[in-house]
Amino acid sequence: MFKVLVSDPISDLGISLLIEASDIAVDKKTGLTEDELVGIIGEYDALLVRSQTKVTERIMSAGKQLKVIGRAGVGVDNIDLDAATKRGIIVINAPDGNTITTCEHTFAMMMALARHIPQAYLKTVGGVWDRKSFVGVELRNKVLGVLGMGRIGSEVAARAKAFGMDVYGYDPFLTEERAEKLGVKLASVEDIIRDADFITVHTPLTPETRHMIGKEQFAKIKKGVRIVNCARGGIIDEKALVEAIDAGIVAGAAFDVFEEEPPAPDHPFLSHPKIIVTPHLGASTVEAQENVAIDVSEQLLHILRDEPFKNAVNMPPVPADVLSKLEPYFSLGKKLGSFAAQIAEGPVKEIVINYAGELADVDTQPLNRYVVQGVLACHLGSDQVNVVNAMHLAKSRGVNIVVSKTQATKGFTNQVSVTLRTTKEERLVAGTLLNGFGARITQVDKFPVDVEPQGHLLLVSHHDKPGIIGRVGTLLGTNDVNIATMQVGRTIVGGAAIMVLGVDKGVTKDVLAQLTALPDLNNAKEIQLY
């Protein structure tokens, strides 16, 4: 008999599959503290949560029998994934079940914002018949900018079209073909900032999306824009948003999510007349809660019964003999994918992985997944992509994966190269494992280099001319950025060249812009590898 603990409110109908299974015993105990969970988790094989329970490392180490944690919903930011992976606990989620519900909530928020419904309601029930203060705007003929065209963003776009809106979409995986199919204009963030009357965000919260609309964007944004966030707190800079509203730039905002949840009682959103809020209700419908609970219950049953399952967020199923040959390359593969994704511009169309040398004789499928994970995690969020779901996610986003192998190497026993083809360009990053020295990046595009793939790196492309290295060093020094390592690569003297610098801390966008403005320097990009 397997024991399942449900520690957040989840409807019986959703988990009826578990309740009715003869080999499962379900306990529902909601509102427990971490200490209380630590006290009882040891007797359970599975834990089923929504977003309230924070599944910490402490809880997992006390869960000696715990095989699986099910999240009835999309975001797994309340589960310590690393701790789960370390212990071999499979984490599963239900990414599809609340898409429509959250899309509809976004629309409810957008319409309530356009027509001041919460503010008007409060006045009316307070006995004041005020028709003058609440003149709204129509959605028809307005430009809606959708940042993040995944499951929810695409559904929002479809509904916006039915309202007669002109929809702009931006997503690193949105290609011209897909945009056309969805009937949206393929736009950049800048296009959206410049033209949109309404902006709605539907991305995960990642280092890249954190404050993707902040002070800098509000300085250029279309006056009178209205902003909706039903995705994750922090994608829009809350402080900068309040300033932009108070400065008369932004007309209003509707937020379902906060940088800190629940927000402090004195949070400026809670008393601002132009901001409407809900307490993370995006997924809270009877239908969605049933859908996600049914999905996750099904998967949970498969895992407990040792049957094939989908939507695992964390576990790499690799046979032991393959593992011993490939394991040393997993981290390198992921970093090469991540490096390539961080330097390539435009929506990714194809990932080409080439194995040279001894690796050509091995079934590299598990390693392919690490490379693809590295590419996708950059845009989808590291908590959403893992070696189990990486290929599925790539396929569902129309990203083609090509794997080629060759016995011949250029001096290395093994070499892995990752070529990323986007709608704009093709970028290549190759690496190897050097006996006794560990992982190295050996090539970036056509340039040979020798770089440890670790920490903060800067990739600078320039013309091979005297003085350029000094200028880069001086500029970084002036901006308090310490250079730990530096590699220069060129193919001909006086031609195109690159520098890869290891720096002790991240650099600001402003420093990158200053670097790019240096004479004879074409471009500077920051890459973070962990």
Ligand SMILES: NC(=O)c1ccc[n+]([C@@H]2O[C@H](COP(=O)([O-])OP(=O)(O)OC[C@H]3O[C@@H](n4cnc5c(N)ncnc54)[C@H](O)[C@@H]3O)[C@@H](O)[C@H]2O)c1
């Ligand atoms: N409010 C709620 O209750 C609620 C409910 C469900 C989901 N969510 C949240 O909504 C968000 C979207 O969920 P989804 O199911 O559509 O996820 P999804 O993975 O299907 O879509 C996210 C999309 O964001 C894109 N993206 C990543 N980085 C980007 C960037 N820098 N610029 C533009 N696009 C970028 C990705 O390519 C992807 O297509 C997630 O943050 C999820 O946690 C909130």
Ligand SMILES: O=C(O)CC[C@@H](O)C(=O)O
């Ligand atoms: O459980 C919830 O209501 C939150 C759901 C939502 O934020 C998600 O990521 O799925």
